[in-house]
Amino acid sequence: MMALWTMIFRKMAKNRWLQLNLWFGLTICVALFSSMPLYSHAILQRTLFKELQQQQIDSNIYPGLLRVSTSISGGREFDMLRSQIAKADTYMKNAPERLGLDSQSYLMMRATQSFRVLPANATEREAKEMTINGSIRTVSDLENRVHLIDGRMPDQKRSDGVYEALVTQKYLIDLKRDLGQEFIYTNKDNGKKIRILLVGLIETKENNGYDQFNVEYYNSSFYIPYDQFQHDFVQNESILKLSVLMWQYSLNYQQINIDSIESFLAQNAAINNYFNMRLGIASVEMPAKTSIATFIEKKEKLDIMLWSLYSPVMFMLAFYLYMAANLIIDRQKTEISVLRSRGASRWQIMSVFAAESIILGVLALAVGPFIGIYFTKILGASSGFLEFVQRSSLPVAMNSTSYKIAALAVVGSIILILVPAFLATRISIVGHKQQLARSNKMSFWHKTFIDIVLLGISIYLLVGFNQRLDQLKELALDPNAIQVDPLLFFMPAIFSLGCGLFALRIYPWFIKLIFWLGKRWWTPALYSTLLQISRSSSQYLTIKVFLIMTIAMGLFSANAARTINGNMEDKIHYTTGSDIQLSIHWDNDAPPPPPPGGAPGAPAEDPSGIAAPKRVSYTEPPFITMTELAGVETAARVFKKDDAHFSSDGGEDVTTLYGIDTFDFGRVAWMRDGLLNYPINSYLNLIASDPKAVLISRSIADKYKVKPGDRISANWSGLDYTGFIVYGIIDYWPGWNPLPVGGVSEENDSNVQKPNLIVGHLSYIQNHLALEPYQVWIKLKEGAASKLIYDDLVKKEVPVEEMIDANQQLIRSKNDPFRLAINGVMTLGFVISMMISFFGFLLFWVLTLAGRTLQYGILRAMGISFLQIIGMLLSEQALTSGAAVLIGVFIGNGVSDMFVPLFQLSFNASEQVPPFEIVRQLSDYMQLYGVVGFMLTIGLAVLGIRISRMKITQALKLGEE
Incomplete structure (x- = not known):
């Protein structure tokens, strides 16, 4: 047994560079698979935290709030009620532990029933007419939750039966008395009295951001110390009955973990069930519950998306592992066939390769998950494709799921690696020599027409997706934000492989054609190269398919990510129209809105229906203030009336x-190139000279046969028509959606109502129609942050009614977990594709050179110079690797043109304005070509060094063949 392991380790040491390449592929594979659950968990964790933070900003409610309040229903014996309250207190005391969150603040509030109070010195008239109600209320840790404005804190040790109480300023005004005055409640049934002395005036103490207690909310209350209330009204029966109990926690919501969401929601349901009619009508408030509940569905969708995003990269890694294993086995086929001829069984030989693979797998499993953590952190820093920002690192921690997936990846990879070894053990020494003599035979893939099958499957799926896309546009279906079908990512890989194999089916004939056309003029070196490539086409098949796939999928990843990002950002810019839209309050003489149900004594409507509503007059605020705001480069006034009418x-x-x-509009407005027939400023210059000039939408021109030079009239409710002259026809305009509400339909479909648009001069509209509030569109200075303008608006007390900030919408869009996944994983996929392409290329050519040592030795002995040998290598690489790269670029562009438009399925078709377009960025192509150029240069240098060190006498020694 020891001898077997010694042989295995010596064999691995002898082929250490090959084993290192194989280990590298295994490690990257393990890292990639282990990073999937880590990344899914991390981005959902970050998104949940960001959403809860945004919820606090939008609603001013702390997301970690847990508030349980219940009424006390009547008809219960006091002893039973006291016992139930004690159990409820114990239950709520342990609530943070059950939810798995730390408590930052905890309070209990109790209140008696509401009762009528009278001043002790009330006059007879006050006793008859005064109808002030109140209740005795308490809050735990009262002295630390309120700020004493006047007076003193109550003395709960007072023994004369008088309750010393605190009140708010508003309640003190309602009571029409000052501090130091006494109030009396008299029970009508038994005549017993409760005396209350006002000793202090209070307000809510400024809290720390998470304590949501407010004494002003419970205004009609006499506040007494908690222990005193507990003794007199909870532990002992009083003439005043308990009415309301409340328990309130401020929990640390940052501790909410994605893995514990279901447990969190289950505990929330348990609290609801516990208090449901136990003491009375109960209410459980947990603001975080709404955001958290949606994350179960988000997690499932994200997991599907991540698998679909990772699938092309996994496919490439599997291909790399198979290629590396196949190259290693090819080099050892002679050794395997000799062992078989000397009596070794297939399983004995397989056990050796299995042991080698297991050793490599265990080493990969030891290192890979930690590289997976690094991958996850890189993905977390990506804000776009190949774009990284300095943001807080993702909360990454290794977990059992990650190790399980990594272990499964190792097992699958070992099986994949052992397949070439298993196939090689079937061949004897004679069969191996026969295979070497027939190296120009057709590959298995081409014999079985796998290329045609793959192309057929992918084209069939493509047609199906295009039909779905057409239906989506026609019906204006909303696929809910980014929601990508996994096949959208796997289909391009299938199509790229099919196209690559099909191109390589034809390529040998192309090489033979080149050889035939110039066989009289080719140099010996090039002659030898062309013969080698044409006669041994199957030898280069693996590396060419590998390069084609990596280049094509790298370009597809780049174009898909750029397209998704670009279209989402264009939509935000176009919808907003500029960097910021502001709506400012205008003073007006509009009557206040009537209360619900109408107001008593309000004048009845004119039964004839002829009376027109009074026109509201507005006062325009100074526009100069908007132009002088901090960070503003340019501001423009934009009046927009959605319910205007036109006549032609x-x-x-x-x-x-x-x-x-x-x-001003031309300086602030955003417009994508190509949406209009001419640049937008040309249209603005066209109408600038004539106050009556307008631009109209294509929908008006087509439906009502209006053309430039025609006159039209426009108005809105309560105004006379004003005339305009048409100067131009436009299809798009910043901030205007030209798509019909019913969806995109045929041009001559009269059932679809298309929106109409008229663009005219603001001054002419104000002078001839009416002065009404307009929006202010703002373009920020280069590098200016939105916070500058926010702070200045507050400082100058500008009454903002509505604000739309394109930059903030872009930030929210970039933090969307699905977009994070697309940018992060596609960036990682592109980088890994380039990396394994380099290592795969180097591995193939080093092994190829080692296998052709005799050939190069003979050529050198025949007088071929070293430079001619390098020329042979260069031409061989150009006709194999170089050709594969070019084919990969063409296929990558073709795949992008065919499949990237299908990402429209991920957007709301009725709101995708401007139209969806494929985005390509030159920098991606330059990076790709840079990597390929570096790869070819390094490969050629390594091969040249190895050839320069080659000993001809050793190559030609007896028995080399």
Whole structure:
């Protein structure tokens, strides 16, 4: 047994560089698989935390709040009630432990029933007319939760039966008395009295951001110390009955873990069930529950998306492992066949290779998961494709799921590695020599027409997806944000492999054609190279398919990520129209809105229905203030009326009316190139000279046969029509959606109502129609942050009614977990593809060179110079690896053109404006070509060094053949 292990280790040491390449592939495979659950968990954890933070900003409610309040129903014996309250207190005391969160603040509040109070010195008139109600209330740790404005804190040790109480300023005004006054409650049934002395005036103490207690919310209350209330009203029966109990926690929501979501929601349901009619009508508030509940579905969708995103990279790694194992086995086929001819069984030989693979697998499993953590951190820093930012690192921690998946990846990889070894053990020494003599035979893939099958499957799926896309557009279905079908990522890999194999089926004939056309003129070195490639096409098949796949999938990943990011960002920019949209309050004489149900004494409507509503007059705020805000480069006034009307010779309809200042609008508006027939500034210059000039949408021009030079009229409710002259026709305009509400349909479909648009001069509209509030569109200075303008708006007390910030929407979009997944994994996939492409290329050519030592030795002995040998290598690489790279680029671009448009399935078709377009970035191609150029240069240098060190006499020694 020891001898067997000694042989295995010596064999591995002899082939250490090959084993190192194989170990590298295994380690990357383990790292990739182990990073999947880590990344899914980490980005969901970050997103949950960000959503809870945003919830606090939007609603001003602490997400970690847990508030349970219950009424006390009547008809219970006091002893039973006291026991139930004690059990409820114990139950709530342990609530943080059950939820798995630390408590940052805890309070209990109790209150008696509401009762009528009278001042002790009330006059007869006050005794008859005064109807002030109140209740005795307490809060645990009262003295630390309120701020004493006037007076003193109550003395709970007072023995004369008088309750010293604290009140709010508003309640003191309602009571019409000052501090030091006494109030009396008299029980009508038994005549017993409760005396209350006002000793202090209080307000809520400024809290620390998570303590949600507010005494002003419970205004009509006499606050007494907690221990005193507990003794007199909870432990002992009083003439005043308990009415309300409340327990409130501020829990550390940052400790909420994605893995414990189901447990968290189950505990919330348990609290609801526990208090349901136990003491009375109960209410359980947990603001975080709404955000948390959606994450179970998000986690399932994200897991599916990650598998689909990782699948092409996994496919490439599997291909790399198989190629590396196959190259290693090819080099050892002579040794295997000799062992078989000398009586070794297939299983004995397989046990040796299995032991080698297991050793490599265990080493990969020891290192891979930690590299997976590093991968996860890299993914967390990506804000776009191949773009990294300085953001807080993802919360990454190794878990059992990650190790289980990594172990399964190792097992699968070992099986994959052992397949070539198993096939090699079937061949005897004679069969091996026969195979070497027939190296130009057709490959198994081409014999079985796998390329045609793969192309057929992918084209069939592509047609199906295009049909779904057409239905999506026609029906205006909403696929809910980013929601990607896994096949959208796996299909391009299938198609790329099919195309690559099909191209390589034809390529040998192309090489033979080149050889035939110039066989009279080729140099001996090139002649030998062309013969070698044409006669041994199957020898280069693996490396060429490998390079084609890596290049094609790398380009597809780059284009897909750029396209998704670009279209989402374009949509935000186009919808907003500029960096920031502001709506400012305008003073007006509009009557206040009537209370629900109408107001008593309000004038009845005119039964004739003729009376028109009074037109509201507005006062325009100074616009100069907007232009002088910090961080503002340019500001423009943009009037937008969605319910305007227009009239033309062809008919009339509803329209959106824009009023703009052409010069300012051209400086702030965002518009993607190619949406209009001419640049947007050309249209603005066109109408700038004539106040009556307008631009109209294509929908008006087509439906009502309006053309440039025609006159149209426009107004809105309560105004007379004003005339305009049409100067131009447009298809898109910043902030305007030209898509019909019913979806995209055929051009001549009269059932679809397309939106209309008229763009005119703001000053003309204000002078001839009416002065009404407009939006302020702002372009920020280069590098200016939105916070600058926010702070200045507060400082200058600008009454903002609504604000839309494109930069903030972009940030939220980039933090979406699905977009994080796409950018992160595609970046990782692109980098890994380039990395394994380099190592695979180097491994193949080093092994190929080692196998052709005799050939190069003979050529050198025949007088072929070293430079000619290098020329042979260079031409061989150009016609194999170089050709594979070019084919990969063509296939990558073709796959992008065919499959990237299908990502429209991930967007809301009725809101995708501007239209979806494929985005390509030159830097991605430059990086790709840089990696390929570096790879070929290093490969050629390594091969040249090995050839320069080659000893001809050793190559030609007896028995080399």
